[in-house]
Amino acid sequence: MxxxxxxxxxxxxxxxxxxxxxxxxxxxxxxxxxxxxxxxxxxxxxxxxxxxxxxxxxxxxxxxxxxxxxxxxxxxxxxxxxxxxxxxxxxxxxxxxxxxxxxxRPALRPPGRLLREPAGAQRRSYVGGPADLHADLLRGDSFVGGRWLPTPATFPVYDPASGAKLGTVADCGVPEARAAVRAAYDAFSSWKEISVKERSSLLRKWYDLMIQNKDELAKIITAESGKPLKEAQGEILYSAFFLEWFSEEARRVYGDIIYTSAKDKRGLVLKQPVGVASIITPWNFPSAMITRKVGAALAAGCTVVVKPAEDTPYSALALAQLANQAGIPPGVYNVIPCSRTKAKEVGEVLCTDPLVSKISFTGSTATGKILLHHAANSVKRVSMELGGLAPFIVFDSANVDQAVAGAMASKFRNAGQTCVCSNRFLVQRGIHDSFVTKFAEAMKKSLRVGNGFEEGTTQGPLINEKAVEKVEKHVNDAVAKGATVVTGGKRHQSGGNFFEPTLLSNVTRDMLCITEETFGPLAPVIKFDKEEEAVAIANAADVGLAGYFYSQDPAQIWRVAEQLEVGMVGVNEGLISSVECPFGGVKQSGLGREGSKYGIDEYLEVKYVCYGGL
Structure with a gap:
């Protein structure tokens, strides 16, 4: 039977x-x-x-x-x-x-949990706050080779809204990183041989478990990142959709047969997984940035080692728990959290270990350059989604109300802590005053700063004190150079990591808020006269991730969309991300694309086979 x-x-x-x-x-x-x-x-x-x-x-x-x-x-x-x-x-x-x-006999273990957990495996729950977190999903150990492994050292994780300690997490170092890479390497030989149908089925089960646990996963995101619970719930759905998408893409990796110029030869093009992939992810989307990378890697037949951001490790570990329950084989998905003090050495291992074939990183441009330097010595394949400085252009022909709605969606999602959020607002002189007035009114009416668990909160805290200091620095620099504070401009009365949504006018190109990525709830507005001027200002950056503009002129739409030096353009739209569409930038905003049908290619090698003697 x-x-x-x-x-x-x-x-x-x-x-x-x-x-x-x-x-x-x-x-x-x-x-x-x-x-x-x-x-x-x-x-x-x-x-x-x-x-x-x-x-x-x-x-x-x-x-x-x-x-x-x-x-x-x-x-x-x-x-x-x-x-x-x-x-x-x-x-x-x-x-x-x-x-x-x-x-x-004891109750059967779920299909994914093939190995016994060692004594002392952590099962912490966050109690006493606005909402309890699911104890089984809130894990504190590293996850390597299908097992929860404690480490000698741990580091604390804090709620950025209240400053309360959520718990302690395993502080992995070089030995743990090498062990995780070895586990992934050992699992690769069998994982790549699994049929695409079975890989697709396992990813689909993982997706189903995410949907079943979406509310608990969202609470974890809000607790460790501070974003409003409604936004966290949206992120979980977005995250799960990447697993669903790549479960389908796993079955659509096609090769080719080429008829060559020689009658007795045929060319075969095969696509094969690259091997072990190091996945290094940020804190602002602690779940989506993992599934967007890992979903593609596993669908292609690769195994992964994930190093989550030190501020938000719990989401990555919760995903490991669900991957295990879904039946993902041991060693295919590994998670090694670490503190800031060990991040450099762990990152170096993940980039230089000879068993690693691929590196995928989302984070700052400065850190990306360091990782590229490490990867260059062994010529590893690299995908990077780095910093942005997105322009948001509003032309005279635009519908001002639509432009304001798009600006609100693009700028203040996750308190402005997104890589594609608008950083520079360029508004044509004819509608400048109207736009600024309506933008300020919308901010005062729609934005409510508070704890992400509180009903009605639309803007949570920044991730830490350093992030608050940067926003404060940019505001003070702009005001000192002649900018006008229309609304906001200072730390929120709640104190801690909260900052008021801020709108500045009379901004010039030499201000820090225009030349640097703020990564906070600050909207600086520059006035311009001609289309060419706006495009020149928008392109005067060494990064190019996303750009937005509003116009009702069809000819202008084509011109500007083609001229903007960015990887993604939103035309009369402030939210552009979608699992079906390629995500990535140009210039120093990164290499490669994630999501869409192109995302899986980042984890595949193209092999040509010449078949002769026919």
């Missing part, structure tokens, strides 16, 4: 039929069936001692069951029973088997 449970080896053919009759849905890896790898040797030995009770005699049976006397699932039920029709006897025998089976 395919997928036969080890405890049923002694069962007669008749009782096998009974068992399958009651559980027709069960199959390998589902319900009560599965591989013998789920059990230890002692458990196998104990399971083989089980025997079914003697089959009861069958006297003349009534044609119909007596409802009052027939309850095969009643724990108090015993054989024989007054009603002994064929259906009831079969059900009663099976229930008797299941009761004795469950009493003889």
């Amino acid at each position: 395919t997928g036969e449970h080890p405890t049923l080896r002694k069962v007669t053919c008749v009782h096998k039929f009974i068992f399958l009759g009651i559980f027709p849905f069960a199959g390998p890896g589902e319900g009560l069936t599965g591989s013998t790898d789920h059990f230890t040797s002692s458990e196998r030995g104990r399971s083989q001692c089980l025997r079914l009770p003697a089959r009861p005699r069958r006297p003349a049976r009534p044609r119909r069951c007596a409802p009052a006397s027939c309850d095969p699932c009643d724990p108090a039920a015993r054989l024989p029973v007054p009603c002994q029709c064929r259906r009831c006897c079969r059900a009663m025998a099976t229930c008797f088997l299941l009761r004795n089976f469950c009493a003889a």
